[in-house]
Amino acid sequence: MWDYTDKVLELFYDPKNQGAIEETGEAGIKVATGEVGSIACGDALRLHLKVEVASDKILDARFQTFGCTSAIASSSALTEMVKGLTLDEALKVTNKEIAAYLGGLPEAKMHCSVMGQEALEAAIFNYRGIPLAAHDDDDEGTLICTCFSITDTKIRKAVAQNNLLSAEQVTNYVKAGGGCGSCLAKIDDIIREVKQETAKQNLNTNGAKTTTEIPSSMFNEGQQRPLTNVQKIALIQKVLDEEVRPVLIADGGDVELYDIVGDKVQVILKGACGSCSSSTATLKIAIESRLRDRISKDIIVEAV
Numbered sequence: 001m002w003d004y005t006d007k008v009l010e011l012f013y014d015p016k017n018q019g020a021i022e023e024t025g026e027a028g029i030k031v032a033t034g035e036v037g038s039i040a041c042g043d044a045l046r047l048h049l050k051v052e053v054a055s056d057k058i059l060d061a062r063f064q065t066f067g068c069t070s071a072i073a074s075s076s077a078l079t080e081m082v083k084g085l086t087l088d089e090a091l092k093v094t095n096k097e098i099a100a101y102l103g104g105l106p107e108a109k110m111h112c113s114v115m116g117q118e119a120l121e122a123a124i125f126n127y128r129g130i131p132l133a134a135h136d137d138d139d140e141g142t143l144i145c146t147c148f149s150i151t152d153t154k155i156r157k158a159v160a161q162n163n164l165l166s167a168e169q170v171t172n173y174v175k176a177g178g179g180c181g182s183c184l185a186k187i188d189d190i191i192r193e194v195k196q197e198t199a200k201q202n203l204n205t206n207g208a209k210t211t212t213e214i215p216s217s218m219f220n221e222g223q224q225r226p227l228t229n230v231q232k233i234a235l236i237q238k239v240l241d242e243e244v245r246p247v248l249i250a251d252g253g254d255v256e257l258y259d260i261v262g263d264k265v266q267v268i269l270k271g272a273c274g275s276c277s278s279s280t281a282t283l284k285i286a287i288e289s290r291l292r293d294r295i296s297k298d299i300i301v302e303a304v
């Protein structure tokens with residue numbers, strides 16, 4: 001049983017904007033249509049946008065979908081989100097924002113939010129008369145997953161935009177790897193490459209520093225009140241996800257937060273990190289010093 005938010009269930013049981021929009025020949029109005037997915041893969045979405053030509057504004061949006069609870073809820077959310085936006089504004093809507101509108105989606109269902117964002121792009125580029133292959137270089141990359149016809153370009157985009165760290169997550173977002181599994185090693189390679197590129201860019205932009213922002217809500221006005229346990233756990237997880245894991249993954253390893261007891265942070269080292277003779281140094285340098293730097297000088301990291 002999936003753990004859906006109330007908003008997902010609300011839009012599933014009572015979807016808003018379901019149906020098509022027909023061209024009526026009304027002056028100054030055009031209908032844009034975008035379609036993604038395939039029945040063979042289990043999800044398909046056709047999005048209709050009613051556009052005011054003079055202002056480029058989306059006056060109405062409707063959808064038709066063949067899919068699960070999250071596909072219906074994501075499509076419905078998308079139509080609510082884009083109404084009133086110009087086409088350029090709508091192009092900036094990301095799959096993350098669709099999921100956020102729903103109060104989150106189970107990770108295994110994130111591909112539904114990706115499908116919504118792709119249908120939106122398809123509709124707008126159709127409207128502008130730009131052939132899909134010309135704007136959507138997803139189709140121009142190297143085919144990685146033959147089961148779902150997914151290219152490396154599409155996988156790279158999903159990894160970069162959603163900060164994905166494992167092949168399993170890639171499957172959840174774009175389905176690649178979810179069939180015979182023979183492409184999983186290639187997906188791991190792509191993740192590593194994207195993380196290395198990102199780490200390089202961060203280095204170029206910020207020197208040795210990284211950019212995780214610690215939310216101001218973690219502190220009181222004087223920034224002296226100790227973190228609550230919940231805040232501490234959330235912050236440690238955030239620093240691990242954003243600053244530590246990408247570096248380890250780029251090197252063939254990974255780390256998982258196991259538990260936090262007082263100032264002791266217990267982690268599980270994985271992949272190359274787990275079997276590496278320099279794992280102690282990895283702990284001390286890559287993880288402990290980073291957590292001390294970012295959260296508290298008293299933190300001690302140990303592997304379990």
Ligand code: FES
Nearest residue numbers: 145147179180181
């Ligand atoms: S080739 Fe990707 S799952 Fe089969």
